[in-house]
Amino acid sequence: MTALVAMRVAGFVRGGRALAPLIAVLVVLGVIYGGGASPAAVAYGYSAAALFPVLAWLTKLLLDTEPDVQRRLARLAVGPAREATAGVLTAILLSLVVCAAAMVAPWLFHGIDTEQSLATGIALGVLAHLLAVPPAVALGALASRAVTGSVRLGVTVLVVSAVLVVVLGLTTSWAPWLVPPVMATARALNDPRFPPSAATLAVLTGWAAAWCAAAYAAYGWFRRSRA
Amino acid sequence: MRFQDVWFRYSRRSDWTLREVDATVDPGATVVVLGRNGAGKSTLLQLAAGVLRPSRGLLGDRPAVIGWVPERFPADQPFTAGDYLRRMATIRGITDPHAVDRWIERLLLTEHTETRLADLSKGTAQKVGLAQALLVRPGLLVLDEPWEGLDAVARTLIPDIVTEVTAAGGMVLVSDHRGEITALPDAIHWTVSEHGVHAAESPNASAEAEVIVEVAMRRSEATQAVAQLRAAGHRVLRIQDQVPDADVRGGAFLAEPDRAQEAPVDRESR
Structure with missing residues (x-):
């Protein structure tokens, strides 16, 4: 499976398809950190929320890079479960690289206000990004061509879901549980004077885990039923 | 390998591509799948390879290692031919680096190993497709129009490869619409049509019938x-x-x- 992950990373990077999401990441980081310094937790909370749709898009692009026939050849070589898992792992790996870059970037722009409690802020930032990656990858995987069958439907799924994550994530939302807690996490980190309690963090983590369990189960079901 | 009442359609709304397929392939057998364009030959082969899943019915007793040579090799990938085959070998769990070189030499790909897949001619890309299916000796080899685009020398390799796979107890399914099957005299013929799949012994298949083998020697x-x-x-x-x-x-x-x-x-x- 490592070899399949390596092959997909190479195909994605060498083929030049990684360029568009890379530019998107730079734009997002530029917008967040261009305006001045803010406390670590606040900055990282926004960064995680803003990267969510980019990471989902990156996942879709990554999984769609491989031609359908090649995906089927990979499936014959390693078996259906491991082929699908390898795709998700590749996306998680690349997303973690993006998140690491996003954690480092503000230090280059002096985007972090170092007067506030730094260690807590960074720890919360790491958590916020880690809570954003698995749902973003799940969403991108559900929008991939292997699941949706057509490019147009895939893009629709991706865009509508990304908008819903924001809309249903607002405080006035009637069904926040339908989407992963991306907005809720950003809000919880928004006030550096009152960092979120352990209970709040546990709820957010559990919420993200439950959403991911459902989304990955759906992905597995789609991949089993569609060649 | 058994097809048990296999039905297939590409989507809920479309018509059945294959209906009521009941057929068995014995170890060591070669099956040539015949039929007009669009009859479902390729679909049947992809079902056998496990690339498609039957809409109804099931396929039983499929061997663990399956090699599938797709009708068109997916050349839209940023790898050279050699790099691609080495990666596919690693994915298949092959640790012996010479396993890849053996097939590269045998399929006359040596001068193309540094060529990007997208720049390969159709026939050469087809050979890369053939090589990736053979890296591990398959228990089932599925060849979808393997002669397409191959030159005269490469064409003669296919009967050889088929014989090697079947001699080791493997099964081979081949589709063909160009009459190349004369090179596989022992094969069983299946005809795919809208009414299903009909198996017929090849006219030459009975042990008593004679075939003509042309041999060149010093x-x-x-x-x-x-x-x-x-x-x-x-x-x-x-x-x-x-x-x-x-x-x-x-x-x-x-x-x-x-x-x-x-x-x-x-x-x-x-």
Whole structure:
């Protein structure tokens, strides 16, 4: 499976398809950190929320890079479960690289206000990004061509879901549980004077885990039923 | 391998592409799948390979290692031919680096290893597709129009490869619409049509029927070889001095002496 992950990373990077999401990441980081310094937790909370749709898009692009026939050849070589898992792992790996870059970037722009409690802020930032990656990858995987069958439907799924994550994530939302807690996490980190309690963090983590369990189960079901 | 009442359609709304397929492939058998364009040959082969899943029914007793040569090799990938095959070998769990080189040499791909997949000619890309399916000796080899785009020399490799797979107890499914099947005299024929799949023994398949094998050999060895063939009970029909171009493929078929000696032994042992 490592070899399949390596092959997909190479195909994605060498083929030049990684360029568009890379530019998107730079734009997002530029917008967040261009305006001045803010406390670590606040900055990282926004960064995680803003990267969510980019990471989902990156996942879709990554999984769609491989031609359908090649995906089927990979499936014959390693078996259906491991082929699908390898795709998700590749996306998680690349997303973690993006998140690491996003954690480092503000230090280059002096985007972090170092007067506030730094260690807590960074720890919360790491958590916020880690809570954003698995749902973003799940969403991108559900929008991939292997699941949706057509490019147009895939893009629709991706865009509508990304908008819903924001809309249903607002405080006035009637069904926040339908989407992963991306907005809720950003809000919880928004006030550096009152960092979120352990209970709040546990709820957010559990919420993200439950959403991911459902989304990955759906992905597995789609991949089993569609060649 | 068994097809048990297999039905297939590409989506809920479309018509059935295949209906009520009931068929069995025995270990060591070669099946040639025939039918007009769009009859479902490729679909049947992809079901056999496990690339498509039946809409109804099931496929049983499929071997663990399956090699599938798709009708069109997916050349839209940023790898060179050699890099691609090495990566596919690692994915298949092959640690021996020479396993890839063996197939590269045998399929005459040596001069193309550094060529990007997208820049390969159709026939060469087809050979890369063939090589990736053979890296691990398959228990089931599925060849979708394998002769498409191949030159005369490469065409003769396919019957050889098929024989090797079946001699080791593997099964081979081949689709063909160009009449190349004459190179596979032992094959069982399946005809795919809108009414389903019909198996028919090939007209030449009965053990008593004769087939004609054209062999080219060095003049110095000819007398001895003819005597050996006669001793083995074969009828030698004709000895020709020059090999015209059209006969080259018949000649190259058994060109490697070690394989020519192996073949009858393998036949007996299966």
